[in-house]
Amino acid sequence: MHAKDLPEIRHLPLFRDMRQASFDTLMDKAYAQSFPMGLELIRQGDPADFLHVVMEGSVELYAHWAGHESTMAVVHPVGTFILAACVRDQPYLMSARTLERSRIILIPASDLRVTFRQDPDFAVSVVTELAGCYRAVIRHTKGLKLRNSRERIAAWFWRQAAQRGNLASFVLPVEKRFLASYLGMTPENLSRSLKSLEADGVKVDGSRVIITDRARLEALVQPDPLIDGA
Amino acid sequence: MHAKDLPEIRHLPLFRDMRQASFDTLMDKAYAQSFPMGLELIRQGDPADFLHVVMEGSVELYAHWAGHESTMAVVHPVGTFILAACVRDQPYLMSARTLERSRIILIPASDLRVTFRQDPDFAVSVVTELAGCYRAVIRHTKGLKLRNSRERIAAWFWRQAAQRGNLASFVLPVEKRFLASYLGMTPENLSRSLKSLEADGVKVDGSRVIITDRARLEALVQPDPLIDGA
DNA sequence: TCTTTTGGTTGATAAAGATCAAGCAATCTA
DNA sequence: TAGATTGCTTGATCTTTATCAACCAAAAGA
Numbered sequence: 001m002h003a004k005d006l007p008e009i010r011h012l013p014l015f016r017d018m019r020q021a022s023f024d025t026l027m028d029k030a031y032a033q034s035f036p037m038g039l040e041l042i043r044q045g046d047p048a049d050f051l052h053v054v055m056e057g058s059v060e061l062y063a064h065w066a067g068h069e070s071t072m073a074v075v076h077p078v079g080t081f082i083l084a085a086c087v088r089d090q091p092y093l094m095s096a097r098t099l100e101r102s103r104i105i106l107i108p109a110s111d112l113r114v115t116f117r118q119d120p121d122f123a124v125s126v127v128t129e130l131a132g133c134y135r136a137v138i139r140h141t142k143g144l145k146l147r148n149s150r151e152r153i154a155a156w157f158w159r160q161a162a163q164r165g166n167l168a169s170f171v172l173p174v175e176k177r178f179l180a181s182y183l184g185m186t187p188e189n190l191s192r193s194l195k196s197l198e199a200d201g202v203k204v205d206g207s208r209v210i211i212t213d214r215a216r217l218e219a220l221v222q223p224d225p226l227i228d229g230a
Numbered sequence: 231m232h233a234k235d236l237p238e239i240r241h242l243p244l245f246r247d248m249r250q251a252s253f254d255t256l257m258d259k260a261y262a263q264s265f266p267m268g269l270e271l272i273r274q275g276d277p278a279d280f281l282h283v284v285m286e287g288s289v290e291l292y293a294h295w296a297g298h299e300s301t302m303a304v305v306h307p308v309g310t311f312i313l314a315a316c317v318r319d320q321p322y323l324m325s326a327r328t329l330e331r332s333r334i335i336l337i338p339a340s341d342l343r344v345t346f347r348q349d350p351d352f353a354v355s356v357v358t359e360l361a362g363c364y365r366a367v368i369r370h371t372k373g374l375k376l377r378n379s380r381e382r383i384a385a386w387f388w389r390q391a392a393q394r395g396n397l398a399s400f401v402l403p404v405e406k407r408f409l410a411s412y413l414g415m416t417p418e419n420l421s422r423s424l425k426s427l428e429a430d431g432v433k434v435d436g437s438r439v440i441i442t443d444r445a446r447l448e449a450l451v452q453p454d455p456l457i458d459g460a
Numbered sequence: 461t462c463t464t465t466t467g468g469t470t471g472a473t474a475a476a477g478a479t480c481a482a483g484c485a486a487t488c489t490a
Numbered sequence: 491t492a493g494a495t496t497g498c499t500t501g502a503t504c505t506t507t508a509t510c511a512a513c514c515a516a517a518a519g520a
Contacts, residue, residue, distance in 0.1 A: 044456055063372045066452050070375040072368070084361040084368075093368050093456050116357060123353035127346065130360040131314040137367045138302070138314075138323050142293045144374060145300040145414055149477075176498070184375055189477060191499055206486085206498095222296050226274055226323050379507075406468070416508060421469055436468095436516085 001032045014129045018122035022115050030107040035098045042096035048085035050106040057102025061094040071181035074174050142227045149185045150193050157202050158221045159228050172207040231262050238308050244359045248352035252345050260337040265328045272326040278315035280336040287332025291324040301411035304404050372457045379415045380423050387432050388451045389458050402437040
């Protein structure tokens, strides 16, 4: 556990408002570890031992059943994952693997559970964080059910651009096959849709995305804060 | 607000462990109301004013975008809904309407937010409840992404039977069109799939479901606690 | 009781998306 | 740098699911 990580972790909404003493004891039990690319950090069904914080790299959360696999989320720095399993002391619902070499902070779930029972400010932060996670999944599921695959891709691009201050061009932060799976389609389907989206104001060349016609894209996306986020 | 409701509400996991004083003040601000069938209780995007508790009847949570509509959940007694929007003081992500004549308890969101900051036991209950809601949506989304429509229907039947103590026959608690939408398909698709599922151990006659061959159904469903619940 | 309404079913057809196979190009590695 | 690997793309085809329209039956209302 490196001292230089502490300010960054402390700055996260989840840890921002807790008592310094609680934060210190929690961090005291935590440790950092670096993992190579492609390593399975968590297997779905395993007991929830640690809250994970991604400091560097990126982590895919994915689900599998009957030989099928689906990307549920990709976590980038600085972000946490599987808080819900930790607080309920129940098995993980998703597996996790590193998408690149990653540095992860591991916070023992048992200490977490003790801490939010002792520090009311932290409890409030956990409540707020979990409510936010819940709402994020609901929004994603709404997108899956209400939009077709072309619209989902367009909406994802629109959102990415918006998060970068409406930048007209950016590089994909994940490989296309994970994006495809996250958006609930096959890589082939994504590939074909990308080509057809040139007519709707997005051009994709390799991993570079260029919004060529923002108005046209927006007409297709019909952005909705209750799906795409504020 | 009827006194006879209090024990039932108090028995809910969310309210079970809070201090009596907190519960009393919360219930003091709450009030009960009866609504006719088909009434829109909540419109998505509205500010979160009340935590809702269904005492009688049933309520559909649904989402809409660009003229499309999709059932996200159906809440039966005794169940709560839109806790997340309340604790974050943010707009509802889903609309809600009564599916039949229903009696609902309305607990002001502002009082709720005050209470879980003052009563640590209640805060822990809210944490646990929200984590449970989050995990329920994740499980449902996993089902949507990993299973095809036939499998989703079969899994839903299997789960319903399991919740009723592996009863071989039960009556659908919702109209088929809502079930179809909840499971992410059209009513026509559901209707056709139901017929084809006779070959897999489920027979449906009107609103009556009969599990004719549990083993066969289970072979199709491949039940997984990480999707179908424990 | 007789209509009217509404939810459900069925059939025909269309569209969306998945699958399989082959080819390509960028990246990694020896 | 050459070869191998890997992810992406493209084409052909098949499956799944949606759409549209008609019809039926149960339930609600006059």
